[in-house]
Amino acid sequence: MEPVSAADEVVDICRDLLRIDTSNTGDPRTTVGERVAAEYVAEKLTEFGIEVELHESAPRRANLVARIPGADRSRGALLVHGHLDVVPADAGEWSVPPFSGEEKDGYLWGRGAIDMKDFDAMTLAVVRGWQRTGYVPPRDIVLAYTADEEAGMEYGSQFLVREHADLFEGCTEAIGEVGGFSYTVNDDLRLYLVETAEKGIDWLRLHAKGRPGHGSFVHDDNAVTALAEAVAAVGRHKFPMVITPTVRSFLEQVSEALGIDLDPDNPELSIAKLGPIANLIGATVRNTANPTRLEAGYKDNVIPGKASATIDCRTLPGQAEIFLDQLRAVIGPDIEIEHVSQQAAVETGFDGALVEAMGAALRAEDPGARTVPYMLSGGTDAKAFSTLGIRCFGFAPLKLPADLNFSALFHGVDERVPVEGLQFGVRVLDRLLQAS
Numbered sequence: 001m002e003p004v005s006a007a008d009e010v011v012d013i014c015r016d017l018l019r020i021d022t023s024n025t026g027d028p029r030t031t032v033g034e035r036v037a038a039e040y041v042a043e044k045l046t047e048f049g050i051e052v053e054l055h056e057s058a059p060r061r062a063n064l065v066a067r068i069p070g071a072d073r074s075r076g077a078l079l080v081h082g083h084l085d086v087v088p089a090d091a092g093e094w095s096v097p098p099f100s101g102e103e104k105d106g107y108l109w110g111r112g113a114i115d116m117k118d119f120d121a122m123t124l125a126v127v128r129g130w131q132r133t134g135y136v137p138p139r140d141i142v143l144a145y146t147a148d149e150e151a152g153m154e155y156g157s158q159f160l161v162r163e164h165a166d167l168f169e170g171c172t173e174a175i176g177e178v179g180g181f182s183y184t185v186n187d188d189l190r191l192y193l194v195e196t197a198e199k200g201i202d203w204l205r206l207h208a209k210g211r212p213g214h215g216s217f218v219h220d221d222n223a224v225t226a227l228a229e230a231v232a233a234v235g236r237h238k239f240p241m242v243i244t245p246t247v248r249s250f251l252e253q254v255s256e257a258l259g260i261d262l263d264p265d266n267p268e269l270s271i272a273k274l275g276p277i278a279n280l281i282g283a284t285v286r287n288t289a290n291p292t293r294l295e296a297g298y299k300d301n302v303i304p305g306k307a308s309a310t311i312d313c314r315t316l317p318g319q320a321e322i323f324l325d326q327l328r329a330v331i332g333p334d335i336e337i338e339h340v341s342q343q344a345a346v347e348t349g350f351d352g353a354l355v356e357a358m359g360a361a362l363r364a365e366d367p368g369a370r371t372v373p374y375m376l377s378g379g380t381d382a383k384a385f386s387t388l389g390i391r392c393f394g395f396a397p398l399k400l401p402a403d404l405n406f407s408a409l410f411h412g413v414d415e416r417v418p419v420e421g422l423q424f425g426v427r428v429l430d431r432l433l434q435a436s
Contacts, residue, residue: 006129006430007423011108014121014422016040017084018101018110024085026151028058034147037084038062041145044124048131053167057159061147065160065167068127070139076172077140078354078436079390081381082120083149083156083177086112093413107416115410116177118417118425119396120145126430137433142171149381152203152341157384171390173354173436178376178410179394180358180428183277184402185257188368193277194358195394197246197375198382199284200315200345202323205308206230207336212305219303224296227307230331231291234311237330239287239323242316243267246347246375247284253372276405283377287323289313310340314377317345343383347375348391354436358395361431365424366399378410397428 020040022033035056041064042052052066070077089098089111096102098111107113123143130137144167148156160167179195208230210223243251243264255262255270262270271282289311296307315323320342327337350373362369382392398421400406409415 006125006426010125010426015101017117021099022085023088024150035060035062038064057155061155064145066143068141070137075139077170079142079171079174081144081176083146109416113415113417157381161384174390174392175395180397193374196373197347201343201379202313203340204311205338208307213303215301223307230335231309250374280407284375317347346386357435361428397425399424
């Protein structure tokens with residue numbers, strides 16, 4: 001009987017993970033499955049003698065860390081991290097049950113297929129393949145499978161960094177999600193976007209206060225009115241454009257590859273020509289603030305004394321304080337600003353041996369591959385791990401069909417990953433880890 005290859009096994013592992021409902025509602029009382037998924041990963045690793053540590057930050061909120069010793073223990077270790085939780089899914093909106101792991105039309109379907117149980121499965125498949133053959137990587141590889149990435153990371157990577165930083169001793173670099181995926185230029189050229197930066201997260205709550213009273217009276221000090229005006233102003237406001245080094249490098253390289261002129265004063269014209277990834281890139285040229293929740297009142301005929309709104313703010317590297325000044329100018333002096341969750345932006349250079357190894361691993365499997373750096377408008381566990389001085393990259397390799405709207409699948413309906421892309425990713429990841 002021929003030994004099972006990582007490329008063969010990754011599909012089964014990914015399917016198994018997709019069938020574990022790890023929906024993270026943001027409320028610990030209703031979040032499910034993270035412990036079950038972590039135990040599944042533990043079983044897959046311990047089967048081949050890899051020692052694991054499970055750490056619960058709260059009941060059923062489990063995180064797993066394992067270290068695979070390398071040939072040269074004096075070298076800086078590489079952290080390979082992925083989260084096991086997913087955002088909830090409404091089955092009524094999907095073409096297939098979102099936790100079925102169904103395979104059809106060349107894809108594995110399910111919540112978490114690309115965010116990010118595909119990469120979790122790739123990593124498991126690669127290291128299990130090593131253990132079968134006795135392969136020893138050139139340096140220590142630290143694996144981290146986390147909870148709670150989808151709701152602020154407090155019970156996941158933030159907890160690990162705060163309470164168990166020793167598990168990451170010696171880690172100098174890391175790879176994780178939302179990078180290494182392809183953008184097809186033509187039959188002979190595919191750009192693979194490597195995440196070297198992330199916008200900062202600042203979830204704010206705006207509070208307006210007024211004089212409570214009867215809903216039938218004339219009332220000129222209404223908290224709901226004041227809040228509504230502030231929220232509308234924020235929602236319609238476009239913050240000034242700021243082009244960071246990462247975004248500038250991306251735009252220059254993509255414009256050259258596509259043969260389009262880049263107007264440095266209006267790069268959004270070039271971004272608009274990027275098709276499916278335009279939304280992903282368009283949010284990285286300015287700070288953003290989007291109202292997401294409103295709360296006011298307790299009875300239909302009572303004017304409340306307080307009204308609140310949640311604003312999801314994403315800031316460019318070096319812009320956090322500047323952004324707050326800009327926001328204050330938009331909402332006025334009388335609205336109170338409360339910081340609910342704040343995490344700094346992350347940015348590193350697109351250079352070094354690991355970056356070169358990424359490009360070489362991709363080209364070995366796809367001769368038309370070219371790597372380019374980019375900034376993620378969202379956030380990942382890299383925000384927590386970077387606080388330990390670890391240089392973080394997004395590199396979860398996938399070769400995608402040219403017509404697939406990849407960015408729309410994140411938190412979207414009918415999330416799915418191409419089976420061939422998943423197997424391609426395993427081969428690339430194996431090459432990268434062996435060369436790094």
